Amino acid sequence: MNGVCTPFRLIQARVASLQEVAIETAFGRGVRLVNQYGKAVKWGAIAALLLLPLLLQALGNHWVRIADTCLLYVMLALGMNIVVGYAGLLDLGYVAFYAIGAYMVALLTSPHLTDNFAWIAAMFPAGLHAPWWITLPLGALLAALFGTLLGAPTLKLRGDYLAIVTLGFGEIVRLLIVNLGRPVNITNGAKGLGPIDPIDMLGLDLGQPLSAGSHHLASVTLYYYLFLVLVVLTVTICRRLQASRIGRAWMAIRDDEVAAEAMGINTRNVKLLAFAIGASFGGVAGAAFGIFQGFVSPEAFTLQESVIIVAMVVFGGAGHIPGVILGAMLLTALPEVLRYVAGPLQTLTDGRLDAGILRPLLISLAMIGIMLLRPHGLWPAPAHGRSLPRAGPPAA
Secondary structure, eight states: OHHHHHHHHHHHHHHHHHHHHHHHHHHHHHHHHHHHTHHHHHHHHHHHHHHHHHHHHHHOHHHHHHHHHHHHHHHHHHHHHIIIIISOOOOSOTHHHHHHHHHHHHHHHSSHHHHHOHHHHHHOTTOOOOOHHHHHHHHHHHHHHHHHHHHGGGTTOOHHHHHHHHHHHHHHHHHHHHHTTSSSOSSOGGGOBOOOOOOEETTEETTSOEEETTEEEOHHHHHHHHHHHHHHHHHHHHHHHHHSHHHHHHHHHHHOHHHHHHTTOOHHHHHHHHHHHHHHHHHHHHHHHHHHHSOBOGGGSOHHHHHHHHHHHHHHOTTOHHHHHHHHHHHHHHHHHHHHHHHHHHHHTTTOSOHHHHHHHHHHHHHHHHHHHOTTOSSOOHHHHSOOOOOOOOOO
């Protein structure tokens, strides 16, 4: 029986070897092209990012809003990448930090607190209306505090147990938001909070369109450039962290926590730092989301959001910043693109196929196919994208 299976095993090994060679060749060519035309690629990417909302605005503000949402999810995915990709800690409650940032900005800028608490109204007769340069940093600090509170009791947990505890934390935060509407109305329960003040930056109200002669920039376009600045700052911080001693400590813990501790790394403090820094990015993204939407409600912070953010990191390439950005953009834009595929398919079948079911099905099939072909993600880290030299057959 072994003799019969041997040719098939050899064929299977040969096919796997050819696939690895193909991936290695494609990766090497990509690296050489980027190295050769690095400056041209960089300036081309900058020009494309700056011109993108202007081109999309010609197609409709809906497409610019999709681009804004992509940038928000890029921030969330980069924050999750610190916890999952760098430190190797599976966090399924990350959406809680997103919610904390959003509700913090809603409470500080909407009229809810002054309408429901007389002593706050007496202290601030004109309303709170906190400026953005207070709410955005405060969102990061508050989320980092809650990230530390989550990380402290879970330091000894790993794998599935850590995932279950963090999942419970995310649900606790969501349920607290729903139930803090009575008897004392703090969060307004399931009704949500609003209206939230737009950002006013140097006299420029991002909630209103900007007109310059015959040219008009919609509010969603102005927010695009703000979110782009936040993404650039997030990427810069992530790159600095990755190359720092803290980043190398995170990766050592991810690869082998026992060995990292034996090498003198304070795994407790380093893991707490990963939770705090990752949560701070989620808090900033949540604050930006609340300001952008002008309204927040608990339905936007369900478990599904945490699962999608984890999927973005794994789908793009955990631990690799360009891969995480690619995964976040694809999984955010793909449902909207497939809307134009599901519609014609529904028409061809005389309505037998439900578009609400067909779109998630197509997304799932695309993700399964890509993960089978690229198990380390679409754009993995170089250590994962390149294979080690294969040993030759043993001598007879």
